[in-house]
Amino acid sequence: MLISQVIGPRRSEIVSAPDPIPTPSQVVIDVLACGVCTSDRTPWREHGTPDAPVRLGHETVGRISAVGDPHGRWSVGEVVTGLGGDGFATKVTLDADSILRVPAGFAAEHVIGEPLADLEEALSRTSIRPGDRVAVVGLGFMGLGLVQLAAARLPGLLVAVDPNPAARARALALGAHEAHHPDELPAAFTSATGDREQRMDVVIEAAGATSALATSSSLVRPYGTVCIVGYHHTGDAPMDMELWYKGATIVNGFSPSRPRTLRAMADGLAMIADGRFSYRPLITHTFALEDVDQAYELMETRPSDFVKGVVVFPEQD
Template sequence: MRLSQLVGPRKSEVAELPDPAPAADQVLVEVLACGVCTSDLSAWRDHDPAAAPLRLGHEIAGRVVAVGNQATRWTEGDLVTGLGGEGFASLSVMDAAALLPVPAGIEPAHAFGEPIAVLEEALSRSPVAAGSRVAVVGLGFMGLGLLQLAKRHAPGLILGVDPDPVRRERALSQGADVVFAPDELPAEYVGKSGHVADARFDVVLEATGVTPGLATAGRLVRPFGTLNVIGYHHAGDAKMDMDLWYKGVTVVNGFCPDRTRTIAAMAVTLDLIAQRRFSYAPLVTHRYALDQVDQAFADMETAGPDFVKGVVSSTRG
């Protein structure tokens, strides 16, 4: 098998390794596509060259090529997605219980289960309902995915917020009703309206992973509203705006540490994909071969106007 592994800061190498064999409760998957995730950026930037090589990639979709003797739900040839690791490779061993089928007629690169399962699980803990006012702060991959997922609940208004005009324009095609840069938000949206009626939001979904985005999200949420922090705030401290406390805001930690909840959310989102109610097609913008993993991370880091989501495939090229 071929596998890309991180050997130093911003430096990966493709290694040739023996093909792995699945344990009794595992399956061996030919990786047809693996998404590049911002949660791995810190590791890619900072990996210690004196440490053992690090194998990244956890957004896997592929074809079953071997089955453990207890993994009886699956047969060779099944297209699957789920929770796994070491996905920047031609083959990956995955737990049979952490897999779900790729919807019929959907290409694997448009059927990653893990990233939208994370978004859906977080969204399920926010009271988005028909007629509610929803704001999504940060219109990268996560924010655009949240727009699609939230739209199906028929909110009265969905606001998208991002400093990048190209991202704002893209958000309008993905479900946002109105879009603004953070410094151009109407006064009534952030509670500084004076004589104008308060128009802050029932639910605010933060998808930036940076402190300024968190601050903007906090200003948008109404008294007794909900702020869901879904962006990847990797390390260090983030300021708690005490105005949230005085407003009686419910702050939700959008991270889910429980595999059972994530798999349940994945089943929901894969069904949405099957029904064409969610689509990766406008989100997957860049594709890479195994020897281009560093370029994939570099493109995600700079996040140019045409970049939303990168996908690595051992069969590309």
């Protein structure tokens, strides 16, 4: 098998490695697609040496090529997605209890389970009800995915917020009713207006930036909910104490539980199957394995036509 590994800041190489052999609780997949995730950007930028390389990639879809338990529920040839690492490789081992079958008839890059599961699991604890006023702050890949998932819950108003006009246009195409620059929000969205409350019942922060937390705090109504899905990796994220005075509920969008994430993944894959969610408008760039550094570089520069990149592999014989 071939595997890409980071051997220095912003520098990867492809090396040969022995084909993995699954234990009775594992399967091996021939990787068909692996998403390039922002959570791996720091290891790619800062870590790895030739003597201690770093292997990345955890958003995998592939065809099972070996099973550890021949009497288990998985068979060679099935296409699955799931939770696991070292996905920038032609083969990868996954736990048999952490994978799911993908819907038929879709390109591999359009049925990646892990990122959709993260978003759906966060929203499952946010309790958006039909008719609610909802805002999504931050319209990168995660935010645009959340716009789709929120729209499927039939809000009365769905507002998208981002400084990037191209991102705002995408959000409108994906179901948002309005889209605004964070510095140009209608005054009624951020303050009480007599007897008519126009602030948001639910605000979903998806930017991973302190400024987005501040915007989210200003948008939510008293006793509303703020769900923090954006990755705030390092340092302290200050809390606006106005949320305390509003009696707001804060939901941590991260899930540390594999069973919960897998349940959300199953729900997300069902939404793909019946057309309530699509990766098609979100996967804007695909790459070969040898071009993974280019994928990360594009994630850094974020041109207006970029949302998410995926490494795509040819079918193996």
